[in-house]
Amino acid sequence: MRLGLFIPCYVDQFYPQAGLATLRLLEKLGHQVACPSAPACCGQPLANSGHAAEGEVFLDDFARAYAGFDRVIAPSASCLLHLKEGLEARGHELAHRLHELCEFLHDVEQVQSLDAVFPHRVGLHAGCHGLRGLGLGRPSECMVADFSKPARLLQMVQGLELVPLDRPDECCGFGGSFAVFESDVSVAMGRDRVDDHVRHGAEFITGTDLSCLMHLGGLLARSNPHVKVRHIAEILAGEP
Amino acid sequence: MSRDRILQAVRAAQPEALPLPDLAPLQTLPKTPALADFTATLDFIGARWRRAADLAEVAAALAAERPDGAAWASTVPGLAGSVDLAAIADPHDLGDLHAAVLPGRFGVCENGAVWLDETALGPHRVLPFIAQHLVLVLSARELVADLHQAYARLGAPDTGFGLFLAGPSKTADIEQCLVVGAHGARSCTVWLLGEPA
Amino acid sequence: MVTTHPTAAHDFLNDPKRAAWHDQTLWMVRAKRDRMAATVPEWEQLRETAARIKDHTLSRLSEYLEQFSARAEANGIQVHWAADAEEHNRIVHGILQRHGVRRLVKSKSMLTEECHLNPHLEAHGIEVVDSDLGERIVQFKKEPPSHIVMPAIHLKRAEVGEVFHEHLGTPAGLDDAQALTEAARQHLRGHFLGADAALTGVNFAIAETGGFVVCTNEGNADMGAHLAPVHIACMGIEKLIPKAEHLGVFLRLLARSATGQPSTVFSSHFLKPRPGQEMHVVLVDNGRSRQLGRADYRRSLACIRCAACFNTCPVYRRSGGHSYSYFIAGPIGSILAPNVDRQAHADMPFASTLCGSCTAVCPVKIDIHAQLLKWRQEVVQAGGTGRLKPLALKLTGFVLRRPRLYRLAGRLMRRFAPLAQKLGLDPWTRHRDLPEPPARSFHELMQQQRRP
The missing domain is CATH 3.40.50.10420 (NagB/RpiA/CoA transferase-like)
Incomplete structure (x- = not known):
């Protein structure tokens, strides 16, 4: 399968190691992976701030750059959801070939085992857009059978212990420009999430979105510097 | 006239008609009412419940437990209270009522509610609200599993007022602390007569 | 940007003990709702x-x-x-x-x-x-x-x-x-x-x-x-x-x-x-017939006023009902209020992270968070967010679409992130560290490794 890898702008700039881990994971599965460098942003920051019209061009850019791939993978549920919804609204068939990384591993590849070791206590932050938008797991509001694709994958990692949480899927408060324009609430929400993970003995907080993790990691650095954030791709790829 | 203006505005705004969903899948779920479910729900909502073979047993228990001189009213046929409701013209005069004993038509297992229609309330609709304590008398055979079955049983309403009553009045408006006895009854006891179906 | 909600929320959070109590108490109601809903298989x-x-x-x-x-x-x-x-x-x-x-x-x-x-x-x-x-x-x-x-x-x-x-x-x-x-x-x-x-x-x-x-x-x-x-x-x-x-x-x-x-x-x-x-x-x-005519917002009229969306909303729980400019606060209030007065309640659709918990909890399945997003577009079009925010976003958008400019900006940003961190003047760094900036971006590393 020819896969296109979409690395969102802030991952590109601040978390290249997560991009590399995603790449390695996909290549290990025997895929040919390419990463066009032209589009960098999905346009979500604009849309969420009320400038969806101006953000439309990013969808055009994206569709043009990635149309030729069998499937497109992104290690970011939030950006991917935005692209998917945008393309779906336009009736663009590419929408159905977009996958968040865990979803791809779980649903398309149906991975049953991983060559990865991570002997740590890990808290899984269920990012809202992955959880409720892409359906990566059962949102706690929904009265259906419980499941979590990211958690299932993490359970394949040797030595990794998932910590339970009091509020398994409360929003961390990042919310894009919300983190800046509503920074007080954003920070209060983030601290509560951090406390939940720390209280349950997490050494690492992981998740499908570095946007949430950037926010949580930024708070951890000040309150609990011994606890770190790691993108799920790094853990699944067996990075130390 | 506002009526026509509103209706016209609504007519202009409403979308093309969408279908009304069929309730049959919910109404025909295989659920059987069970006395144990009903009483468990009554426990959960803070209502008391007791079993009795017949009305005479209820009457004896009420007579034994009633505080001296307390005014109580009954609309249960064959069970007389100390207050003659028919003789009271103004419901405001019920302000000092200690207890009201009312016949429930049926109970709903899923939520502990008992249906009372106007005939069960006697001449004063306010009766189950104004009394300090409430006693409901219900045949243990008269149970439905859920509200779908309840409304199927009720059919078209035939009295001017009716209610589902589920336990004593309560509030949690102060710091979410549950307090029983808000404006209505401070206690609600459900007497279940006879053997379940 | 009309800053009523952020400002009011700031004041609310100034009393951390009370704010924590408010959050915890309403979360408890949400948890009770979960337990009760779980008893109904259908x-x-x-x-x-x-x-x-x-x-x-x-x-x-x-x-x-x-x-x-x-x-x-x-x-x-x-x-x-x-x-x-x-x-x-x-x-x-x-x-x-x-x-x-x-x-x-x-x-x-x-x-x-x-x-x-x-x-x-x-x-x-x-x-x-x-x-x-x-x-x-x-x-x-x-x-x-x-x-x-x-x-x-x-x-x-x-x-x-x-x-x-x-x-x-x-x-x-x-x-x-x-x-x-x-x-x-x-x-x-x-x-x-x-x-x-x-x-x-x-x-x-x-x-x-x-x-x-x-x-x-x-x-x-x-x-x-x-x-x-x-x-x-x-x-x-x-x-x-x-x-x-x-x-x-x-x-x-x-x-x-x-x-x-x-x-x-x-x-x-x-x-x-x-x-x-x-x-x-x-x-x-x-105003209800007007809302009925707005296809995007029509479903807000399905609301049965249960307030489950209040209790589940992480923003409501941490900012309190009085931080919203409309008498119906929370997520549902934030999609009802702009129908009444878009200008006066311009901040309300922004008082959300769009986490979608409101939509998932709603007993009549109102797509609350999607409507919040739609109202944001209308508020901006009507100029309700002032001039500065749109300008900053447009500039960002301009840069992000131009690969060379983007790479340059990225390098500058990584270079100056530690300084911003030290100054701590912006709303991000006041409470949060920025990530340690890497020497090279993902795409720069890819280019180094001869990759397309």
């Missing part, structure tokens, strides 16, 4: 059915309104129609005036809050007593409710004690919920017995029967309605459902979603006035 089927009944009803609302009013009148209920808040208030006052009413007891009605009925009647010399305990507390305090189901949830017991000490003469320092509730019970009993008229809200009005249902736990609506010689029930036109059997669906959802109870204590079905009593229903539009 919960999701119920939600779906409820949503489709509401959609159907809204699509034929004019017919159902006609049917309802005809049946209600046949039942002996007097039906009134109010195009807006002013007409609603005029109608209610007219009824009261005809009966020479001096004292009105009123159970919870968000509609009368929306119409500012109390000040209107008080200006005409009528005493209005809100009889729901929480509403009575905030009425004493001259505050709006901070939550549509738990109006006084922003107050602590001791504060309620102070209010009751001042207004009801309870002993100073009394802060026992049981004792305070008892004091309110005695106080309000007097009002129930002395009222000349009672006003209630309406949870559901049934087109088929011309009757309506009012749900309370306290029994206050019934205490008022069955004692007073005049009962006025005020309802928005969206409260209709087609048939009595549909109550089975909605009543199963309402209390479980609202407070985690299997049922409200009293679900009262009013069909006809009692002998000698006058019963009125006031049907109010006040």
Whole structure:
């Protein structure tokens, strides 16, 4: 399968190691992976701030750059959801070939085992857009059978212990420009999430979105510097 | 006239008609009412419940437990209270009522509610609200599993007022602390007569 | 950007202990809702059915309104129609005036809050007593409710004690919920017995029967309605459902979603006035037909006012009801308010992270977070966010679309991130570190490794 890898702008700039881990994971599965460098942003920051019209061009850019791939993978549920919804609204068939990384591993590849070791206590932050938008797991509001694709994958990692949480899927408060324009609430929400993970003995907080993790990691650095954030791709790829 | 203006505005705004969903899948779920479910729900909502073979047993228990001189009213046929409701013209005069004993038509297992229609309330609709304590008398055979079955049983309403009553009045408006006895009854006891179906 | 919500939230969070309590208490209600919903295996089927009944009803609302009013009148209920808040208030006052009413007891009605009925009647010399305990507390305090189901949830017991000490003469320092509730019970009993008229809200009005249902736990609506010689029930036109059997669906959802109870204590079905009593229903539009015509926002009219979206909303829990500029706070308020006044409530659609919990919890499946996002577009188009924010976003958008400019900006950003960190002047770095900037971006590393 020819896969296109979409690395969102802030991952590109601040978390290249997560991009590399995603790449390695996909290549290990025997895929040919390419990463066009032209589009960098999905346009979500604009849309969420009320400038969806101006953000439309990013969808055009994206569709043009990635149309030729069998499937497109992104290690970011939030950006991917935005692209998917945008393309779906336009009736663009590419929408159905977009996958968040865990979803791809779980649903398309149906991975049953991983060559990865991570002997740590890990808290899984269920990012809202992955959880409720892409359906990566059962949102706690929904009265259906419980499941979590990211958690299932993490359970394949040797030595990794998932910590339970009091509020398994409360929003961390990042919310894009919300983190800046509503920074007080954003920070209060983030601290509560951090406390939940720390209280349950997490050494690492992981998740499908570095946007949430950037926010949580930024708070951890000040309150609990011994606890770190790691993108799920790094853990699944067996990075130390 | 506002009526026509509103209706016209609504007519202009409403979308093309969408279908009304069929309730049959919910109404025909295989659920059987069970006395144990009903009483468990009554426990959960803070209502008391007791079993009795017949009305005479209820009457004896009420007579034994009633505080001296307390005014109580009954609309249960064959069970007389100390207050003659028919003789009271103004419901405001019920302000000092200690207890009201009312016949429930049926109970709903899923939520502990008992249906009372106007005939069960006697001449004063306010009766189950104004009394300090409430006693409901219900045949243990008269149970439905859920509200779908309840409304199927009720059919078209035939009295001017009716209610589902589920336990004593309560509030949690102060710091979410549950307090029983808000404006209505401070206690609600459900007497279940006879053997379940 | 109108900064009312962020500013008010800042003040709310300045008292961290109280803020934590507020969050925890409402989360507990959400948890109770979860436990209660989990006892109903067909919960999701119920939600779906409820949503489709509401959609159907809204699509034929004019017919159902006609049917309802005809049946209600046949039942002996007097039906009134109010195009807006002013007409609603005029109608209610007219009824009261005809009966020479001096004292009105009123159970919870968000509609009368929306119409500012109390000040209107008080200006005409009528005493209005809100009889729901929480509403009575905030009425004493001259505050709006901070939550549509738990109006006084922003107050602590001791504060309620102070209010009751001042207004009801309870002993100073009394802060026992049981004792305070008892004091309110005695106080309000007097009002129930002395009222000349009672006003209630309406949870559901049934087109088929011309009757309506009012749900309370306290029994206050019934205490008022069955004692007073005049009962006025005020309802928005969206409260209709087609048939009595549909109550089975909605009543199963309402209390479980609202407070985690299997049922409200009293679900009262009013069909006809009692002998000698006058019963009125006031049907109010006040912007609802306008919202009905807006396809994107139409489903907001399906709301049954359970407030589950309040309790689940992480922003509401940490900012409190009074941080929102509309009397209905929280997620649902934030999609209703812009329909009323887009300019005045421009900040409300932004008081959300769009986490979607509101949509997932809603018993009638309103796509609340999607509507919030749509309102944001309209607010911006109307210039409601000021000039600075759009400009900054446009600039960012401009840079992000130009690969060379983007790479340059990225390098600069990584270079200067530590400085920004040190200065801590912006809203991000004031409380949070920035990630350690890597020497090279992902794409730079890829290029180094000869990759496309």
